Amino acid sequence: MNTTGVPLVEVIGLTKRYGDTLAVGGVDLTVLAGEVYGFLGPNGAGKTTTLRMLTGLIAPTAGTIKVLGGRPGSPEVLGKTGSMIESPAFYPYLSGLDNLRLLAEYAEVARARVDEVLELVDLKERARDRFSQYSLGMKQRLGVAAALLKDPELVILDEPTNGLDPAGMRDMRRLIRELGSEGRTVLLSSHLLGEVQQICDRVGIIDGGKMVAEHNVEELRGEQELVIRAQPLQAAYDVLAHILGVKVHLYDETLRVQVDPGRAAEVNRVLVEAGVAVSELHSTERALEDLFFELTTSEEKVDVG
Ligand SMILES: Nc1ncnc2c1ncn2[C@@H]1O[C@H](COP(=O)(O)OP(=O)(O)OP(=O)(O)O)[C@@H](O)[C@H]1O
Numbered sequence: 001m002n003t004t005g006v007p008l009v010e011v012i013g014l015t016k017r018y019g020d021t022l023a024v025g026g027v028d029l030t031v032l033a034g035e036v037y038g039f040l041g042p043n044g045a046g047k048t049t050t051l052r053m054l055t056g057l058i059a060p061t062a063g064t065i066k067v068l069g070g071r072p073g074s075p076e077v078l079g080k081t082g083s084m085i086e087s088p089a090f091y092p093y094l095s096g097l098d099n100l101r102l103l104a105e106y107a108e109v110a111r112a113r114v115d116e117v118l119e120l121v122d123l124k125e126r127a128r129d130r131f132s133q134y135s136l137g138m139k140q141r142l143g144v145a146a147a148l149l150k151d152p153e154l155v156i157l158d159e160p161t162n163g164l165d166p167a168g169m170r171d172m173r174r175l176i177r178e179l180g181s182e183g184r185t186v187l188l189s190s191h192l193l194g195e196v197q198q199i200c201d202r203v204g205i206i207d208g209g210k211m212v213a214e215h216n217v218e219e220l221r222g223e224q225e226l227v228i229r230a231q232p233l234q235a236a237y238d239v240l241a242h243i244l245g246v247k248v249h250l251y252d253e254t255l256r257v258q259v260d261p262g263r264a265a266e267v268n269r270v271l272v273e274a275g276v277a278v279s280e281l282h283s284t285e286r287a288l289e290d291l292f293f294e295l296t297t298s299e300e301k302v303d304v305g
Pocket of ligand 1: 018021022023024041042043044045046047048049050191
């Protein structure tokens with residue numbers, strides 16, 4: 001049966017309090033079968049806390065969670081879910097292979113599956129090395145291998161590229177994309193916008209324990225914006241915001257406005273007429289970065305210094 005598009009994770013009003021701290025404040029989230037869903041937010045936004053609730057590691061203060069039609073942490077759901085939340089714990093003095101064999105025995109998974117997952121995460125050649133001798137990237141990949149042992153329908157990964165060097169990140173991204181193209185449903189968290197844009201089909205953005213947006217990454221890719229480098233920056237900002245009446249964002253010393261690229265000449269003319277020197281003006285695809293800052297910065301006006 002093709003279940004693509006069926007909700008595998010359904011979360012309504014999910015809330016977690018630690019004393020006075022509201023770690024997660026009423027999150028609604030749906031992950032559909034077959035998609036790679038990115039849960040994006042800055043440090044402390046509530047990503048790990050949410051994923052811990054989704055895997056049954058901690059109980060919510062309020063709200064409902066349905067994972068694969070059941071309760072998180074129940075044996076039926078655990079049997080179909082693989083997860084890596086925070087740093088995976090392995091015996092340092094055992095090899096990657098032996099660590100996985102132990103887990104396989106515990107989970108009553110056939111030994112042959114250990115070889116399959118080692119192959120999947122590209123650790124076969126180093127499988128007999130001690131875990132303590134692995135690089136961080138290899139440790140993370142072993143964590144993913146462990147999550148895949150039960151051939152899960154749903155894979156939940158908390159910041160899988162955290163702390164990895166660029167090559168390690170690339171390998172991990174490739175691995176996650178492979179999981180997605182195999183038809184597995186993946187829910188991952190990240191604070192790296194570009195990464196989510198590269199790997200995910202959909203993205204949910206969380207900030208201060210609240211979901212601030214949910215988007216289809218493909219749709220976002222299609223949006224165009226103008227990138228403007230101009231002096232004085234504050235004057236350029238004011239002209240764009242007040243004369244042209246468009247929403248302006250400061251990013252990397254450039255101003256970004258979401259207007260039809262066909263209006264580039266008009267934008268240039270209005271700026272020049274106001275005495276602003278425009279040194280660069282081009283259209284580009286709108287990056288998730290811009291959207292993220294737009295959604296997570298509450299101040300209307302950007303301080304351009
Ligand atoms: N066990 C706990 N006790 C008290 N406060 C906690 C606990 N766990 C998380 N918090 C708080 O809840 C908030 C959300 O934390 P959480 O770890 O979920 O964020 P995050 O988005 O995963 O960020 P990071 O990427 O830094 O882990 C933070 O303010 C954090 O300090």
